[in-house]
Amino acid sequence: MSPDMIIDWLQATLRWGAPLILVAMGEVFAERSGIINVGIEGIMLTGALAGIAVSFFTGNVFLASIGTMLLGALLGLGVAYLTVSRRTNQVVTGLMVNLAALGGTNLLFALLSESRHERVATFPLLFPASFSEIPVIGPILFRQPVSTWFALILPFFAAYFLYRTDWGLNVRAVGDNPKAAATAGLPVIKLKYEAVILSGIFAALGGAALTLSEVGYFASGGMTAGRGFVVLAAVVVGGWDPVRVALACLVFGAADAAQLRMQAMGSTIPYQFLQMLPYVITLIALAGLVGRTRAPKTWGAPYDPADI
Amino acid sequence: MKKLMFSCGILVIAAMILTACQSAPAATSAPEGEKQTKVAMVLPGLKTDEAFNQYTYEGMMRAAKEFNLETAYREEVKQDEQTEIIRQFAQQGYNIIIGQGGQFGEALQTVAKEFPDQKFIFSVATDTGGVPNLTAATVSYSHAGYLAGVMACYTTKTNKVAMILGEWYDPHKQMWDSFQKGLKTCGKDIEANAVTTGSWSDVNKAREASLALVADGTDVLFPCLDAAFVGVLTAAQDSKDVQVVGGVIDMAPIAPKVVVGSVVFNWDELGYQEAAGMLVDGKSHVLGMSENGIKLVTNDLLSADGKASAEKAVEDLKAGKVDVAP
Numbered sequence: 001m002s003p004d005m006i007i008d009w010l011q012a013t014l015r016w017g018a019p020l021i022l023v024a025m026g027e028v029f030a031e032r033s034g035i036i037n038v039g040i041e042g043i044m045l046t047g048a049l050a051g052i053a054v055s056f057f058t059g060n061v062f063l064a065s066i067g068t069m070l071l072g073a074l075l076g077l078g079v080a081y082l083t084v085s086r087r088t089n090q091v092v093t094g095l096m097v098n099l100a101a102l103g104g105t106n107l108l109f110a111l112l113s114e115s116r117h118e119r120v121a122t123f124p125l126l127f128p129a130s131f132s133e134i135p136v137i138g139p140i141l142f143r144q145p146v147s148t149w150f151a152l153i154l155p156f157f158a159a160y161f162l163y164r165t166d167w168g169l170n171v172r173a174v175g176d177n178p179k180a181a182a183t184a185g186l187p188v189i190k191l192k193y194e195a196v197i198l199s200g201i202f203a204a205l206g207g208a209a210l211t212l213s214e215v216g217y218f219a220s221g222g223m224t225a226g227r228g229f230v231v232l233a234a235v236v237v238g239g240w241d242p243v244r245v246a247l248a249c250l251v252f253g254a255a256d257a258a259q260l261r262m263q264a265m266g267s268t269i270p271y272q273f274l275q276m277l278p279y280v281i282t283l284i285a286l287a288g289l290v291g292r293t294r295a296p297k298t299w300g301a302p303y304d305p306a307d308i
Numbered sequence: 309m310k311k312l313m314f315s316c317g318i319l320v321i322a323a324m325i326l327t328a329c330q331s332a333p334a335a336t337s338a339p340e341g342e343k344q345t346k347v348a349m350v351l352p353g354l355k356t357d358e359a360f361n362q363y364t365y366e367g368m369m370r371a372a373k374e375f376n377l378e379t380a381y382r383e384e385v386k387q388d389e390q391t392e393i394i395r396q397f398a399q400q401g402y403n404i405i406i407g408q409g410g411q412f413g414e415a416l417q418t419v420a421k422e423f424p425d426q427k428f429i430f431s432v433a434t435d436t437g438g439v440p441n442l443t444a445a446t447v448s449y450s451h452a453g454y455l456a457g458v459m460a461c462y463t464t465k466t467n468k469v470a471m472i473l474g475e476w477y478d479p480h481k482q483m484w485d486s487f488q489k490g491l492k493t494c495g496k497d498i499e500a501n502a503v504t505t506g507s508w509s510d511v512n513k514a515r516e517a518s519l520a521l522v523a524d525g526t527d528v529l530f531p532c533l534d535a536a537f538v539g540v541l542t543a544a545q546d547s548k549d550v551q552v553v554g555g556v557i558d559m560a561p562i563a564p565k566v567v568v569g570s571v572v573f574n575w576d577e578l579g580y581q582e583a584a585g586m587l588v589d590g591k592s593h594v595l596g597m598s599e600n601g602i603k604l605v606t607n608d609l610l611s612a613d614g615k616a617s618a619e620k621a622v623e624d625l626k627a628g629k630v631d632v633a634p
Binding site: 004005008012015016019106110117119210211214215216217218219220221222223224225256257260261263264265266271275 | 353354356357358470476499501502503504505506507508509510511512513515516517519520521523524526534535536538539542545546561562
């Protein structure tokens with residue numbers, strides 16, 4: 001493997017991992033508050049289409065990001081209403097969101113037909129193009145669009161909010177022991193709502209990063225292709241810690257970028273095995289690390305304020 | 309227990325909503341009492357997908373207009389409901405029932421044996437399973453692969469080309485074999501690779517696969533994908549001196565600066581011939597160049613030599629002079 005190939009692979013790893021990180025950062029907060037938002041796959045898919053649609057009609061990617069995040073917040077609110085207020089089964093609710101999103105995006109995209117074959121405006125590079133001429137780190141870091149940079153910095157902010165602010169402490173308290181939190185006077189329901197809405201916002205933004213970071217196209221038939229589920233696994237592998245979850249996303253990205261390169265170089269390893277590789281690595285990480293991480297104590301359990 | 313009941317309730321409601329959303333078989337009305345031929349098509353995807361499902365459906369509708377057929381369809385048919393839906397059409401007396409896609413094989417064989425007087429078509433397949441009233445029909449993946457190989461041969465400068473696909477099925481293996489034969493037509497020593505992404509609609513992965521190939525020196529990409537093909541086009545657009553030989557649809561209108569030409573699958577023609585009753589003899593049919601199953605489209609980017617050779621390849625395929633699978 002030549003140095004150029006390694007640089008290219010690292011560049012692809014960041015590009016591949018960035019949307020996953022964005023989605024994962026919201027999910028960490030939702031799960032820390034006790035709610036597993038399984039619907040992130042569907043919200044991500046909706047965000048991918050919304051990003052394309054707004055960018056197509058306005059030509060402005062920042063408006064597209066804001067519009068996408070608003071839509072994500074709305075979907076997050078819906079999930080929060082069902083799982084927090086109505087106390088529905090979180091997995092079933094999430095799967096319903098995913099199915100509805102798949103059908104809904106196919107339908108809406110068919111209606112939006114003019115934009116189907118036109119590449120829309122995408123996120124610009126954060127640094128001037130000349131930076132990418134710097135050896136090694138130039139192509140790896142400076143050829144990345146704004147969205148990738150945002151995804152790389154976000155985990156540190158997320159960690160700060162989770163561990164160093166009152167709000168983060170409250171979210172963690174709600175996820176670990178909602179009754180004690182309620183007794184101490186915390187607005188448990190409100191905090192859960194906020195955390196789930198946050199997961200909606202970032203899932204949608206992650207979807208927009210998929211279509212708007214470079215591709216500029218949407219494709220019907222579920223173009224997120226299971227990334228939301230990868231994020232659900234990454235959150236567990238990373239032990240609900242923003243920075244470690246982000247690392248898990250990058251490991252997955254690195255494995256996928258590596259297997260595509262092995263195929264491209266005409267590797268004799270059967271392609272089925274290479275395609276499995278990222279998932280196998282995630283599974284091994286799950287099996288090896290989960291025992292040592294501690295899930296939020298009411299993870300996935302409904303909370304009934306009347307039931308004390 | 310209460311929660312379990314509630315979860316079950318939600319599941320039932322979800323199932324009901326999903327079923328309700330599916331379009332009911334829509335039949336066109338029969339004018340002036342004459343006994344019309346009734347044709348039904350079962351589709352795995354949406355009939356508005358701007359791809360395989362839509363074009364085969366449109367082919368059926370074209371035949372319906374021309375031959376005054378009564379038609380019906382069912383879209384987004386899932387694995388577990390295939391047999392039931394095909395059987396329903398058979399019970400309603402449809403003369404020709406088309407299962408549009410390689411996944412309908414078993415269901416078609418089962419129902420065709422139950423209704424020996426009606427005709428069934430296993431579309432995008434070559435295997436009838438020996439059932440006399442089941443006919444297999446598809447377009448020639450191998451003719452398409454050969455033409456793509458010829459165009460790629462005349463286009464590559466680095467002598468490295470690649471095919472990008474979602475998954476290997478039998479037609480794709482034939483396509484790959486004849487693609488490599490096409491690559492030998494211009495006297496260059498070309499290295500050909502194939503990358504599978506595991507998904508026909510994952511645009512980002514198709515793009516990443518293309519960028520990985522480009523980083524390895526590949527300069528001609530041949531996508532054989534569903535909606536994900538735009539990922540390959542963007543990778544070519546964003547790289548230097550990389551060109552695309554389009555597959556399945558004509559890609560030049562979408563990316564005129566990188567597409568040298570396309571091998572178009574005439575899905576419309578397949579649906580037309582199936583509905584028109586031209587493919588009901590219980591045999592296996594492959595629509596190649598002569599049967600209008602595959603169409604060659606060349607773009608100005610292709611060299612004059614390349615164009616002439618591609619057109620000659622079309623004639624050779626028609627004349628059966630090329631040693632590739634039908």
